[in-house]
Amino acid sequence: MxxxxxxxxxxxxxxxxxxxxxxxxxxxxxxxxxxxxxxxxxxxxxxxxxxxxxxxxxxxxxxxxxxxxxxxxxxxxxxxxxxxxxxxxxxxxxxxxxxxxxxxxxxxxxxxxxxxxxxxxxxxxxxxxxxxxxxxxxxxxxxxxxLRGHFGAFYEAFDGALADLGLGHERRALAAHVDARATLASLTAQLTEADLEVTHTETWSGTWRFADSAALFGHWFVRLAFRGEWEALVPEGARKHVFDAVAARLDCSGALELEVPSALVEARSARC
Ligand SMILES: C[S@@+](CC[C@H](N)C(=O)[O-])C[C@H]1O[C@@H](n2cnc3c(N)ncnc32)[C@H](O)[C@@H]1O
Structure with a gap:
């Protein structure tokens, strides 16, 4: 032992x-x-x-x-x-x-x-x-x-800020970024394509809460897992302007509650 x-x-x-x-x-x-x-x-x-x-x-x-x-x-x-x-x-x-x-x-x-x-x-x-x-x-x-839809309130504010600033190309890039996340249907299709058969699914929703947008942007895990991809969607010269506008939208109604729709999927080989 x-x-x-x-x-x-x-x-x-x-x-x-x-x-x-x-x-x-x-x-x-x-x-x-x-x-x-x-x-x-x-x-x-x-x-x-x-x-x-x-x-x-x-x-x-x-x-x-x-x-x-x-x-x-x-x-x-x-x-x-x-x-x-x-x-x-x-x-x-x-x-x-x-x-x-x-x-x-x-x-x-x-x-x-x-x-x-x-x-x-x-x-x-x-x-x-x-x-x-x-x-x-x-x-x-x-x-x-x-799943797709995680941090929905943030992405909505991001899209709104880009719209306000007339950044159509960046809005399309943001939409593609959001759509690249899995849905239960896309996950099932991916597994089927890989010769796997889905036998069980679970979905649930978590919530990540922040006092304000500065806390969100400064959180170590957000800096590690998200911020780089968010910033890459906006040309460097416009970044401060865009993220200030996102922050203003996020901070107008108190603490942030960001939903994280989530899934567990179980599959077996379709060959059996
Ligand atoms: C979000 S992290 C999850 C890490 C860990 N499983 C956890 O629960 O915290 C995603 C992981 O996938 C790894 N990864 C990315 N591409 C991979 C690949 N082609 N094969 C194996 N791992 C990969 C990354 O290096 C990273 O460690």
Whole structure:
């Protein structure tokens, strides 16, 4: 048995509490659907710093074998350190690569899961097809994602500001950006295209609240995951003007409540 953890070591403090609140509600839903077993064979696709892979390895025990795949070097380096610290290096194999090149035998895995990966895969169709081939005949694919419509009040204010400023080209780019997010229907179509059959779906809505637009734009996770893409939609010279106008629209009615429509989708191979 592994020894108790001493929270006072510098090493532990460095690695503690790294699951973004953004990811946590999705991960909780996803974990609730994984059929846990002591010999679990699973893949965490787009593992990032590996919360899902680590959690599966811990919850299934020493005979579990989890592959965690992600090309993001800094994240998987941190995951490797966590695995060392927690004594999980035998249970979790890290593959630092695009999931299209996932290295597991076809038909070998009970669960392929991805928490919030899908919106980030450049070639989602190819990733899903590779995931489908990895599944054992009774295996399941589990995906969570935020859906089109997330942060709706922000995007409405963004569009309104662009309209006020007569920036038609930028409005079209913004609409394309919003439409690029998954819907339940587009997700189902993508899975069908990848030879997968949807067997279960769940949708829910979270809310991200901010005191005002300055807090929204300054929040570390918004700066990490959203701000770069928002700014890229507007020419540099117009950015301050546009975002001041967005802020004015957002701040006219008190604290911000931004909805995050979300989904979990479960699928199996359509070949079985
Ligand atoms: C929003 S993050 C989610 C990370 C983590 N699963 C979580 O729940 O916080 C999306 C992840 O997908 C990874 N990713 C992007 N393209 C990928 C690909 N082609 N194959 C595997 N992972 C990929 C990113 O590097 C990133 O770690």
């Amino acid at each position: 592994l020894p108790p953890i001493d929270p006072l070591t510098a090493e532990f403090g460095d690695l503690y509490d790294e699951l973004p609140l953004w990811s946590a509600p999705f991960l909780e839903r996803l974990l609730a659907r994984v059929p846990l077993r002591p010999d679990l064979r699973a893949v965490d696709v787009g593992c990032g710093t590996g919360q899902l892979a680590v959690e599966l390895a811990e919850r299934c025990g020493e005979h579990a074998r989890i592959v965690a795949v992600d090309p993001w070097s800094a994240a998987v380096t941190r995951l490797r350190r966590k695995l060392e610290q927690r004594g999980l290096t035998r249970r979790v194999e890290v593959q630092e690569r695009d999931a299209i090149d996932l290295d597991v035998p076809d038909g070998s895995v009970h669960v392929v899961a991805s928490n919030l990966g899908l919106n980030n895969f450049a070639n989602a169709g190819a990733v899903l097809a590779r995931c489908g081939r990895a599944l054992a005949p009774d295996g399941r694919l589990l995906l969570t994602t935020n």
